[in-house]
Amino acid sequence: TALFISGSNLVAGQDLLTAVQKKFFANFRVSVMLDSNGSNxxxxxxxxxxxxxxxxxxxxxxxxxxxxxxxxxxxxxxxxxxxxxxxxxxxxxxxxxxxxxxxxxxxxxxxxxxxxxxxxxxxxxxxxxxxxxxxxxxxxxxxxxxxxxxxxxxxxxxxxxxxxxxxxxxxxxxxxxxxxxxxxxxxxxxGVLKLELHRACVGQLFTANDLVLDAEEIYAKAKEMVAEDDRW
Missing domain, CATH: 3.40.50.720 (NAD(P)-binding Rossmann-like Domain)
Incomplete structure (x- = not known):
């Protein structure tokens, strides 16, 4: 199980991400990704x-x-x-x-x-x-x-x-x-890279239960992808 925060309002998405993280405790958590309006x-x-x-x-x-x-x-x-x-x-x-x-x-x-x-x-x-x-x-x-x-x-x-x-x-x-x-x-x-990045990040959510993918983490993944693949 993982959470993906989308929607058209980035501010609301950021607030929801913060609220979700506050509900986690000890090992009771799931991975979550913020990409409101595909912005990240x-x-x-x-x-x-x-x-x-x-x-x-x-x-x-x-x-x-x-x-x-x-x-x-x-x-x-x-x-x-x-x-x-x-x-x-x-x-x-x-x-x-x-x-x-x-x-x-x-x-x-x-x-x-x-x-x-x-x-x-x-x-x-x-x-x-x-x-x-x-x-x-x-x-x-x-x-x-x-x-x-x-x-x-x-x-x-x-x-x-x-x-x-x-x-x-x-x-x-x-x-x-x-x-x-x-x-x-x-x-x-x-856009081609954006779609591949989106798929890669969503897939990454299911590799652990404690990941939070926001701007910093998604950008790090994008840099990793362009460094490894000359298509981009």
Whole structure:
């Protein structure tokens, strides 16, 4: 027996995980995994692919739609790898609230920024080497003409596999594809690893009765998978 916490609300999922853990005592427990809205596995797949491709330490990473569940967790994982992370939102207040929440939960520092229109998106991307698009399905977050002409961007990853894609001008199948001099990962390029990671983590739940798989543990598994298999 194991518990899998899903649902669309990451905050509620995190609260449920905490409540479940408080009910355990002595050897009376089961393994549990949190992946509300697929946020942990998607974020882990995105970041594991990027860290396999390039050293992110000291680089500026902008997370578009950073206040969503995938964006928050991806930002945390990048920050823990040593990147300078900027979480964006249409609202500076929401971006700041997300940064504060992730600092409280994970102890990482991230900076908020507004990305509400072409002008503010272009400004947010100034000086960035890494861009993660973590928005809802079918929502374009950045136009091709904005990112293509950015001289500092090295690598981009999109969580969206439903057209229009989060990053304009890419293909959902892109996997380390070079476009405009930048390395691109599309939604399916990320999604295949995400699905394999999900299966691996669920299988791991049944190897012991005391496992707790949250962002940290799921990301560690993703890094292990990309290191061992050249498919990713």
């Amino acid at each position: 596995t998607t974020a882990a797949a995105m970041v594991a692919q990027i860290t396999k491709t390039t050293d992110v330490r000291g680089k500026r990473c902008v997370v578009l739609a950073g206040t969503g569940p995938v964006g928050q967790r991806a930002g945390v994982m990048m920050a823990r790898e040593g990147a300078e992370v900027i979480l964006t939102s249409r609202s500076l207040e929401r971006a700041q609230a997300a940064c504060d929440a992730m600092k409280e939960r994970f102890g990482v520092e991230m900076k908020p920024a507004v990305a509400a229109d072409d002008e503010t998106i272009a400004k947010a991307l100034e000086g960035a080497q890494i861009v993660l698009a973590c928005g809802a399905a079918g929502v374009e977050l950045v136009k091709e003409e904005i990112w293509a002409g950015n001289p500092t961007i090295e690598i981009m990853s999109d969580a969206n596999a439903t057209p229009p894609l989060g990053i304009g001008g890419i293909d959902m199948m892109d996997k380390a594809k070079l476009r405009h001099g930048k390395i691109i990962y599309g939604g399916i390029g990320v």
